[in-house]
Amino acid sequence: MATVEIKELHKSFGDVEILHGISFTIPDGAFVALVGPSGCGKSTILRLIAGLEEITSGEIHIGDNIINDVEPKNRNIAMVFQNYALYPHLTVAQNMGFSLKLLKKSKAEIERAVQHTAEILGVNKLLHRLPKQLSGGQRQRVAMGRAIVRKPQVFLFDEPLSNLDAKLRVQMRAELKALHRRLATTTVYVTHDQIEAMTMADIVVVMRNGNVEQVGRPLELYDKPVNQFVAGFIGSPAMGFLPATTKVGSSEMVLSDGQVLSKPTCTALDGGYIIGLRPEHIQLGGNGASFKATIEASEQTGSETLLLARLADQEITILLRERFDTTIGDVHTFVIDPTAVQVFDSKTGARLET
Amino acid sequence: MSATDRARRTNFLLDVTLFVICILLLTPLILLIANGFKTPQEMLVWPPTLFPKDPTLENFHKVFTETPLLRWMLNSFLFAILSTVAIVATSALAGYIIGKFPFRTINIIFILFLATAIIPFEVYMIPLYFQVKALGLLNSVGGLLVGYLVMSFGIFLIRQNVIASIPDELLEAARIDGAGELWIFWYVVLPLLRGPLAALAVLAFFQAWTAFAWPIIVMTRKKSFTIEVGLANFQSAYTVDLSLLSAASAAVMVPSVLAFVLLRRNFVEGIAASGMKE
Amino acid sequence: MLRRKQFWFAIMAILPTFAIFGWVRLFPIIETLRLSMHEWNLLSKNKPFVGFQNFIELFGDNQFMDALTNTAVIAFGAMAVTIPMSMVLAAIIYHRTRSRFSGFYETAVFIPHVVSLVPAAMAWKWIFDAKLGPLNAIIMGLGGDALPWLFDPVLSVICIIFLVSWQTLGYGVLIYLVGFRNLPKSVFEAAQLDGANGFQSFLYMSVPLLKPITLYVSVVTLISGFNVYAQAYVLASDTQGAPGRQVRVLVLDMLENSFQNFRVGYAAAEAVILLSIVLLLTMIQFGLLRGKGGR
Numbered sequence: 001m002a003t004v005e006i007k008e009l010h011k012s013f014g015d016v017e018i019l020h021g022i023s024f025t026i027p028d029g030a031f032v033a034l035v036g037p038s039g040c041g042k043s044t045i046l047r048l049i050a051g052l053e054e055i056t057s058g059e060i061h062i063g064d065n066i067i068n069d070v071e072p073k074n075r076n077i078a079m080v081f082q083n084y085a086l087y088p089h090l091t092v093a094q095n096m097g098f099s100l101k102l103l104k105k106s107k108a109e110i111e112r113a114v115q116h117t118a119e120i121l122g123v124n125k126l127l128h129r130l131p132k133q134l135s136g137g138q139r140q141r142v143a144m145g146r147a148i149v150r151k152p153q154v155f156l157f158d159e160p161l162s163n164l165d166a167k168l169r170v171q172m173r174a175e176l177k178a179l180h181r182r183l184a185t186t187t188v189y190v191t192h193d194q195i196e197a198m199t200m201a202d203i204v205v206v207m208r209n210g211n212v213e214q215v216g217r218p219l220e221l222y223d224k225p226v227n228q229f230v231a232g233f234i235g236s237p238a239m240g241f242l243p244a245t246t247k248v249g250s251s252e253m254v255l256s257d258g259q260v261l262s263k264p265t266c267t268a269l270d271g272g273y274i275i276g277l278r279p280e281h282i283q284l285g286g287n288g289a290s291f292k293a294t295i296e297a298s299e300q301t302g303s304e305t306l307l308l309a310r311l312a313d314q315e316i317t318i319l320l321r322e323r324f325d326t327t328i329g330d331v332h333t334f335v336i337d338p339t340a341v342q343v344f345d346s347k348t349g350a351r352l353e354t
Numbered sequence: 355m356s357a358t359d360r361a362r363r364t365n366f367l368l369d370v371t372l373f374v375i376c377i378l379l380l381t382p383l384i385l386l387i388a389n390g391f392k393t394p395q396e397m398l399v400w401p402p403t404l405f406p407k408d409p410t411l412e413n414f415h416k417v418f419t420e421t422p423l424l425r426w427m428l429n430s431f432l433f434a435i436l437s438t439v440a441i442v443a444t445s446a447l448a449g450y451i452i453g454k455f456p457f458r459t460i461n462i463i464f465i466l467f468l469a470t471a472i473i474p475f476e477v478y479m480i481p482l483y484f485q486v487k488a489l490g491l492l493n494s495v496g497g498l499l500v501g502y503l504v505m506s507f508g509i510f511l512i513r514q515n516v517i518a519s520i521p522d523e524l525l526e527a528a529r530i531d532g533a534g535e536l537w538i539f540w541y542v543v544l545p546l547l548r549g550p551l552a553a554l555a556v557l558a559f560f561q562a563w564t565a566f567a568w569p570i571i572v573m574t575r576k577k578s579f580t581i582e583v584g585l586a587n588f589q590s591a592y593t594v595d596l597s598l599l600s601a602a603s604a605a606v607m608v609p610s611v612l613a614f615v616l617l618r619r620n621f622v623e624g625i626a627a628s629g630m631k632e
Numbered sequence: 633m634l635r636r637k638q639f640w641f642a643i644m645a646i647l648p649t650f651a652i653f654g655w656v657r658l659f660p661i662i663e664t665l666r667l668s669m670h671e672w673n674l675l676s677k678n679k680p681f682v683g684f685q686n687f688i689e690l691f692g693d694n695q696f697m698d699a700l701t702n703t704a705v706i707a708f709g710a711m712a713v714t715i716p717m718s719m720v721l722a723a724i725i726y727h728r729t730r731s732r733f734s735g736f737y738e739t740a741v742f743i744p745h746v747v748s749l750v751p752a753a754m755a756w757k758w759i760f761d762a763k764l765g766p767l768n769a770i771i772m773g774l775g776g777d778a779l780p781w782l783f784d785p786v787l788s789v790i791c792i793i794f795l796v797s798w799q800t801l802g803y804g805v806l807i808y809l810v811g812f813r814n815l816p817k818s819v820f821e822a823a824q825l826d827g828a829n830g831f832q833s834f835l836y837m838s839v840p841l842l843k844p845i846t847l848y849v850s851v852v853t854l855i856s857g858f859n860v861y862a863q864a865y866v867l868a869s870d871t872q873g874a875p876g877r878q879v880r881v882l883v884l885d886m887l888e889n890s891f892q893n894f895r896v897g898y899a900a901a902e903a904v905i906l907l908s909i910v911l912l913l914t915m916i917q918f919g920l921l922r923g924k925g926g927r
Contacts, residue, residue, distance in 0.1 A: 073827035085818035089840045099826035376740035386755035401769040448649040455642035474859045477903045481663035535641040564748040566862035585750045603751035614746040626810045
């Protein structure tokens with residue numbers, strides 16, 4: 001059983017606390033993504049799980065064991081580094097076989113394991129090459145091969161795709177997902193790219209400034225973000241936020257320019273709130289809450305139009321799944337399904353159920 | 355045992371090992387200094403004592419008043435200073451030219467510097483000796499200097515630094531503003547080379563201070579010896595008095611060690627740079 | 633126009649340095665090569681050309697072969713001691729970089745290198761002294777026999793190797809420290825996760841990755857080893873007190889031939905042999921370095 005449990009994890013470097021009491025559980029065999037902006041502590045958590053840094057307080061469990069004081073090599077985990085960290089002076093075969101060599105396995109056994117893993121990853125023709133003779137994508141596979149060969153109970157990935165070009169990244173995403181399905185090993189995957197997290201993970205952990213903001217399935221985070229930060233972080237292009245006021249029992253949100261957006265029963269009280277509009281939910285025609293906005297910029301991708309518009313003195317993004325010709329300065333009417341409008345407490349940023 | 359405790363214990367053991375090794379490495383020098391304070395009789399005692407039972411300053415007093423040690427130190431110092439100035443000056447200018455004026459003739463000159471850089475001084479010092487003799491410069495600091503006026507490594511060091519840290523645009527801008535080449539060298543380039551020049555100065559000084567083979571053939575008169583040569587001949591020239599010998603050696607050693615401890619950063623920079631030239 | 637001006641400035645500026653260089657370096661080197669093929673006894677104006685005769689004679693000269701052997705043994709011996717010791721020492725010092733003693737370690741290790749050659753040799757001369765030195769005292773205290781360290785042909789060479797290694801250690805440690813600092817940290821973390829302990833990391837990762845540095849330090853210590861002179865001069869006086877005669881080294885033999893035996897051409901031939909050795913070592917280094925895919 002390779003569940004990973006993080007309990008009240010604190011980490012300080014000197015006097016500076018980086019992680020403020022992190023807790024979450026990763027079920028056996030799940031693919032969990034840790035996302036967040038730079039500096040949120042996601043890589044630190046990974047390194048703590050690996051044992052490359054020391055825990056200041058709190059516990060990490062793998063399976064039934066507390067592993068706080070267990071040496072990295074005894075934790076039965078494998079890690080793929082952001083820059084792959086391949087041994088530059090060893091061939092691909094030697095790179096992948098190194099851990100087995102340290103375990104004093106026989107040469108035949110090592111060769112068999114390396115060959116098998118190399119075939120899974122498609123690098124079996126590269127076994128005699130040195131890392132510097134490989135392309136970025138090939139190096140990435142070898143790094144994964146090195147991790148897989150050890151048959152660990154947990155895989156750790158530290159932004160493994162960030163050094164690849166866009167096309168390769170998309171391809172590798174699919175391959176990694178397929179690999180996970182095949183090996184069914186618990187995986188912790190750190191990335192700053194929320195698209196990677198959303199498309200690859202079973203569970204996503206969103207972090208900010210050393211705290212966990214939300215843990216849940218990708219679609220959960222999309223539909224029911226727990227606060228403004230998560231709502232703005234998940235989804236691309238990002239959600240637009242507008243200040244608005246309302247009255248008790250009213251189903252109307254009044255924007256600062258006087259426009260009104262209707263919302264199904266709002267349990268909000270009198271006062272000011274932040275409403276959130278996802279660009280992809282805004283449309284040109286149809287039924288729903290309507291508003292007028294001035295076009296400031298327009299980008300056509302061939303099948304979609306991305307508009308930057310000004311509404312109630314705020315900039316919002318609108319994504320139309322069609323071609324739409326317009327010029328800067330035009331004013332258009334847009335509609336949005338009232339149930340898709342999110343409401344946030346303007347002081348705490350928490351999302352309010354409606 | 356927790357991971358931290360384990361690490362702490364290893365570190366402690368390593369520290370102890372390193373300490374012991376460092377003390378062992380320094381022991382010969384400590385003993386030397388200690389010997390300088392012993393009376394001549396105590397030096398002949400068997401088994402030998404580690405630290406003087408009756409410390410005396412007599413040896414040091416004798417060394418400075420009855421031997422030419424002070425004069426030798428002066429010779430060495432003068433030689434080292436002059437050599438340092440010459441080397442820094444020639445390396446700075448030559449390094450700059452080679453680095454920023456890539457004309458074919460200059461490149462050929464650079465290749466010549468390069469090709470002869472690895473040839474040790476001992477190989478060609480005999481003909482140089484005859485040159486110095488022909489000029490009548492034997493037994494003078496001038497004669498000594500002849501062998502230590504330029505340092506190939508110094509030229510490389512400056513060239514590397516000039517290429518790495520002085521952008522061409524800076525020089526172009528100055529030229530467009532109407533500055534003369536010499537002005538550019540003096541006011542733009544030199545200030546930017548302060549670090550490497552300091553490191554080079556320390557290296558050049560050290561090289562001249564510790565030179566042995568060359569001074570020993572150029573200086574034949576006792577009065578003109580450098581410290582190294584003087585000390586080496588001490589035993590045959592002066593005495594078999596070991597305590598005096600130790601005092602003299604200690605007197606020579608302490609200033610250079612002190613200078614090193616104070617200027618450690620520059621020194622280390624210079625030596626590390628020599629490793630990077632490859 | 634600007635380019636021509638620059639060209640003349642460059643030529644003028646480099647001229648003094650080049651002139652000095654030509655006078656003190658190029659000319660003597662060429663002279664050495666030339667003299668090696670001539671016979672000159674310092675006094676006469678006559679310097680007859682003798683071709684390779686000097687070289688042929690050298691290889692039959694016992695004193696020269698003695699000097700060559702001694703020098704080679706000292707050079708390779710010192711290298712064999714210095715390289716592993718400085719690598720290991722640098723590894724340990726690097727591991728303790730964060731210790732508050734790291735400055736002390738680096739300084740202490742380097743001081744022997746900084747102490748000039750002669751005082752250092754004097755210090756060791758006393759230690760090795762057969763009748764008065766602490767080394768024999770310790771050996772006898774442990775129940776062994778006193779040895780004539782500085783007067784036995786084999787032992788005195790060992791003493792010189794010891795002294796030279798002691799002096800070179802600091803230099804090696806310094807260069808290796810720079811090397812260690814430039815090693816990619818993530819590679820070691822990967823090795824740690826793969827299960828390597830400190831020693832295994834050192835053996836399988838550090839040592840191979842530091843090969844270029846090992847090569848460089850080897851050649852530098854070898855070359856300076858072949859030029860050894862001061863240490864032998866001080867430590868190895870023979871039984872009559874003549875300095876350096878107990879262990880003949882190349883430089884000593886060369887100077888003797890030139891200034892005491894009045895055979896300058898002969899000495900120049902020795903210098904050329906020394907030069908060839910140095911060039912050979914350097915070329916080997918370049919060859920080995922390039923063979924690894926170079927830099």
